[in-house]
Amino acid sequence: MDNPLIVRLRRQCHLDIADIDRIEQLCDDVRDVARGMNLVREGERIDRVHLVLSGWAARYKLLPNGSRQITALLLPGDLCDLRCTMLARMDDGIVALTPVRVAYILPDAIARLERMRPPIAHALSWYGLVEQATMRAWIVNMGRRHALERVAHLFSELSTRLMGMSDPPGQPLHFPLTQEEIADALGLTAVHVNRVLNELRRRGLITSRRGGLTVLDLPMLKQMAGFNDNYLHPAMAESIAG
Amino acid sequence: MDNPLIVRLRRQCHLDIADIDRIEQLCDDVRDVARGMNLVREGERIDRVHLVLSGWAARYKLLPNGSRQITALLLPGDLCDLRCTMLARMDDGIVALTPVRVAYILPDAIARLERMRPPIAHALSWYGLVEQATMRAWIVNMGRRHALERVAHLFSELSTRLMGMSDPPGQPLHFPLTQEEIADALGLTAVHVNRVLNELRRRGLITSRRGGLTVLDLPMLKQMAGFNDNYLHPAMAESIAG
DNA sequence: CGTAGGTTTGAGTCGGGTCAAGAAATGTGG
């Protein structure tokens, strides 16, 4: 079984056999979460790090008026709350958008691994920077793009993040998102997302089925969005190999 | 001279005389930047951390169509790009919104300090978490709030962040922001921000002069925005003192 | 089958954008 965290870390630093073994050991506590269930509830106190092994999840916040804003999409290989020990309680929730397999990891175990293997610590810090850059990209997306470009940008980002992770290379990428989830991620309405997807479908850029959609023409989507992928892996050449 | 970084760190951990001295020494390279100048230009390669000593700055991104989105406001005591060594080049710029005094800090010097004083390292990681939480709050703000609440939320956040930092306590808070800057931070238009401020002025919640405004009724602004400050200092009681 | 969650479509509304002109402040150079 390919642990997606290993795939991810390997982009940033060399991992020897022992490293791989150590990381596999981190993930000894694996759980399956059904779609729609919360991995973390808002306001909850948590003392574990989540690693998404398979499936999609979302970090979200609910507003008093009942609306929801998704602040991050969590794909296989993504870690949630790497530094959770520092926080009194989570200020948002995490929900499974598909059936999700997660590993519960003890913060201590990560700290030990980081101390033992500085290159891994380095790769994890790097991961944190990418996370931050992604949030900034989302702010720009919501603040300064119209619905069509906004959707195109999200799809471009997801495609890039998915590349070389879980998906078989070369195949068209599939996103298991409902239109409401897309809306909540982009600050739009499900109704309006529907119309936008309609337009993208009409132009032959995507196809969509109930509860998911497939990208047909990624280059065109990127162009529509003015997508620049350098925030997602700011030149891995720079990283110091271990 | 009160170093605002010291003020900030003291909220998270104990600093002895030697610590304070060490931090002062970090800030030996101080520069003044005129309003409108860039501390960092997009795409530039940098190898220093910036500490805002006084004045306001903004992290922003420009889009091909010429519009600008501010992704973060940097107030006295704020650090920019604590982990800049890891990045090939900055994916956004930083501009001085007022005359700004910054300290240029060598990443190595920070790394040394962190190694020598783990509680300070801890406090800095904490700072990173607050930064992330702030970005998430901005995503929610832009995605799910109307202009009036959005402005009220920004003002509430800024007030909270300013509390006990540079400003004399008790006095009404003053923001040196133009309406265009507010617009660029909130994903709105300067024209529309003008109308919103008009409304807030009419309700007696703020006053505004050219190039700045003053909060008169913070509690009401918070209420309008549904502002919850717990993302800014997730219970400092939890932190481990040094 | 029946039902629930998800999608589609239409009609109407409205928040906020755009364009444009003018008024105050502020700064600059003579």
Next chain:
DNA sequence: CCACATTTCTTGACCCGACTCAAACCTACG
């Protein structure tokens, strides 16, 4: 210290992108 240029703010008229409300339609699944 005044005349002029520049920013910033203000206001009005108009428009359009996205929201709301509502109904109907799928389709997976129990």
